[in-house]
Amino acid sequence: MKIGIDLGGSHIGIGLVDGDKILTIKDKIFTREDRKNIKECIINEIQRMVVELLVENYLKKEDIEVVGLASPGTISNGKIVRASNLNIFDFDIKNILEAKLGMPVIVRNDAKCAALAEKKFGAIKDYEDCVFLAIGTGIGGAVFMDNKLLEPKRYSGFEFGHMVVNKGGRACTCGKKGCFETYSSIKALKMKVTETLDMDSDISGQYLREQLLIKDHPGVKEDIELFLEYMKVGICNLIDIFEPQVVCFGGSFSYYEGNPVLAKLYEKLKEPGSTFNGNPLPDFVTATYKNNAGIIGATIE
Secondary structure, eight states: OEEEEEEOSSEEEEEEEETTEEEEEEEEEOOTTGGGGHHHHHHHHHHHHHHHHHHHTTOOGGGOOOEEEEESSEEETTEEEEETTTTEEEEOHHHHHHHHHSSOEEEEEHHHHHHHHHHHTSTTTTOSSEEEEEESSSEEEEEEETTEEOOOSSSOOOOGGGSBSSTTOSBOTTSOBSBHHHHHSHHHHHHHHHHHTTOOSOOOHHHHHHTGGGSOOHHHHHHHHHHHHHHHHHHHHHHHHHOOSEEEEEGGGGGGTTOHHHHHHHHHHTSTTSSSSOSSOOEEEEOSSGGGHHHHHTTOO
16 A cells, blocks of 8 residues: 655645555645744644544554655656745755655656656556646646656756747746746646636636536637647647657646647648648547556656
8 A cells, every 4th residue: 555645836635545546635825814824734744644534544654655746847856845835945855754654655747747657547548658737727737758758867857847849938936938838738728818818817727627627718719729729839849859759747737638729739740841840740639547647657666
């Protein structure tokens, strides 16, 4: 038995994991008060929920093989070097959690964890060369070549969301301008569409997909077109660099399967001159495990 933890920009999700199955799950939404001392909050809440999982499932610490943590941002040697969406820097979370929990802990970037779940159990398990794109609040990713996850020596890397697709464009939280995720994350799309419709941006992703994006509103159509144009630029750059057999869409964008927005993206990617080598393009798939992929993948050693 293993425990997987998904640390996000707005919440913590913790699950008891057996293979590719999450047996039970708990979560905690960060409040404004929590954010005042976010590091302490993260440690305390993880400790509390792990203990609850053990007690409620009649388990002992010795029954848990490993605790895996999927974290946003740059990871190195078990430390969160930088997670700008949580305003966290140089956080030695692995050693702190191991001392608090008395169990072995592994820490990886959240997109890499989701990719590992899809590679071992899910949508890309039958491919050798794969690009995984986690598209949600930001854009992260991972690459497999010859069935091996590419892992740099220094940092977790593959910050696809921070490649520049529009030099001098919108300011990004990372400090640069024109980053991929400032134009083609779900957060960016939500902000643009709600601004166009003059409504509160505090809406669910489901409402955005099922209500706002199907409105016959010329401004929304323009927003979607711009979102897809930059999405195409980013994806085609990745195809030209890695020449994958498949590109897998994870994060909240995986819920767009069957949505007209995703269908339009596929049409754009097929346009002549989009990629250096042209057709045939790689396959395009959506993640099997959706937003649970991070919890599952965090436990894969």
